[in-house]
Amino acid sequence: MSFPEALVNYLSQLIEQERALAYLKIDSQGKISLLGGDWSVYGVNDLKIGDLAEEKIAFLSGLLPLPEEKILLPQLKLDSDVSADLHIFSTDNKETWVLLLSVAQEEHKQQIMQQKINDLSLLREKQARMLGMMLGSETESVDYQIKLFNQSEQQREVTILFIDLKGFSSYSEQTSPEETFKVLNRYLRAIIGPIIDEAGLLDKVIGDGVMAIFGVLPSTGIPQKMALRAVLRAMNAVDELNELRRLENLPVFDFGTGIASGTISLGLLNGKEQKFLGALGQPVKLAAQLENKSQAREILIDEATFYKLAEMQQQFSLHTLLINNKSFTAFSWLYNFYEDKTW
Numbered sequence: 001m002s003f004p005e006a007l008v009n010y011l012s013q014l015i016e017q018e019r020a021l022a023y024l025k026i027d028s029q030g031k032i033s034l035l036g037g038d039w040s041v042y043g044v045n046d047l048k049i050g051d052l053a054e055e056k057i058a059f060l061s062g063l064l065p066l067p068e069e070k071i072l073l074p075q076l077k078l079d080s081d082v083s084a085d086l087h088i089f090s091t092d093n094k095e096t097w098v099l100l101l102s103v104a105q106e107e108h109k110q111q112i113m114q115q116k117i118n119d120l121s122l123l124r125e126k127q128a129r130m131l132g133m134m135l136g137s138e139t140e141s142v143d144y145q146i147k148l149f150n151q152s153e154q155q156r157e158v159t160i161l162f163i164d165l166k167g168f169s170s171y172s173e174q175t176s177p178e179e180t181f182k183v184l185n186r187y188l189r190a191i192i193g194p195i196i197d198e199a200g201l202l203d204k205v206i207g208d209g210v211m212a213i214f215g216v217l218p219s220t221g222i223p224q225k226m227a228l229r230a231v232l233r234a235m236n237a238v239d240e241l242n243e244l245r246r247l248e249n250l251p252v253f254d255f256g257t258g259i260a261s262g263t264i265s266l267g268l269l270n271g272k273e274q275k276f277l278g279a280l281g282q283p284v285k286l287a288a289q290l291e292n293k294s295q296a297r298e299i300l301i302d303e304a305t306f307y308k309l310a311e312m313q314q315q316f317s318l319h320t321l322l323i324n325n326k327s328f329t330a331f332s333w334l335y336n337f338y339e340d341k342t343w
Helices: 005-018 104-135 168-173 177-197 223-247 282-293 310-315
Strands: 022-026 032-037 070-077 083-090 096-102 145-148 155-165 201-206 209-214 255-270 275-280 298-301 317-323 326-334
Touching: 155 177, 155 223, 155 282, 168 177, 177 201, 177 209, 177 223, 209 223, 209 282, 223 255, 223 298, 223 310, 255 282, 282 298, 282 317
Parallel strands: 255 298
Antiparallel strands: 022 032, 022 096, 070 083, 083 096, 145 255, 155 209, 155 255, 201 209, 255 275, 298 326, 317 326
8 A cells, every 4th residue: 555645754754753763674693784763762872783683772682583473562661761662573584673662742641631630630529528528428438329418408509600612622633632731731720720719619621611510619609609700710811821822822712601590409429539529400401501602702691690690780781592492591791801800
């Protein structure tokens, strides 16, 4: 099978720049007959044509002569503390090829992803402990069972917030996973911080979307106002981040918001090590639908939320939406960074 020259050139540059390719060819006597790439990355120096491969490259000891058609050792940890995929294969004329491809970037991506998971897990665990203390529900853990609150506390009047970065999904499809996670982490930190500061309970972080619940954690504030303030503070934090990224000619993102209030059922999911909150009810579904209808920088709220905002109502205008093929009355605020921030 032949490949287009443009594709071959692209793959060659990719392998050279991101995978640090190093290779050599070994003849039937075990001597190096050809070599190339950057062997110093892998702690191998002073290689020359005619050297005995096993004498100069320690990790080849015992692998030559090749006992089978090919060998692949993924993520081999070398003496230089660099991990690489090691490929060894033979040709019909009894020559052996040895290839090293660095997996350092893949390991770094995994570390970034794991750190993100760890950070969010710690945050959720902290909030779950606060919730348990407030409700007096520190009972013995039952693996993967849902423990509903007692009957008097099962139903809660809360405000649900959904946030989603607009245009980020298409950006991630055209960007390396490492860069995607790095950018997403910066935006999520800008968004999540204000939610926590306003006593919002972080319920879900799915990709570039966030769901939070207000009115569960202890607070003297009004849940609807706290949710709105969290959004406005998050927008300001994202605006500041965008300003810095524009100076570096980097792509920027804004988010859309859906907020709905009402009665939901709450439950605690008890795992072996931590608790998770489960929220069910129409406000959850409605907030998600409002967020889906929102534009970048737009805050869409339902009537139940609007009527609790007092003087902040003046920022919103009546907005009619089509949800599930039915006309729905909502209220919209297209937030401007330069607006008065007396809220």
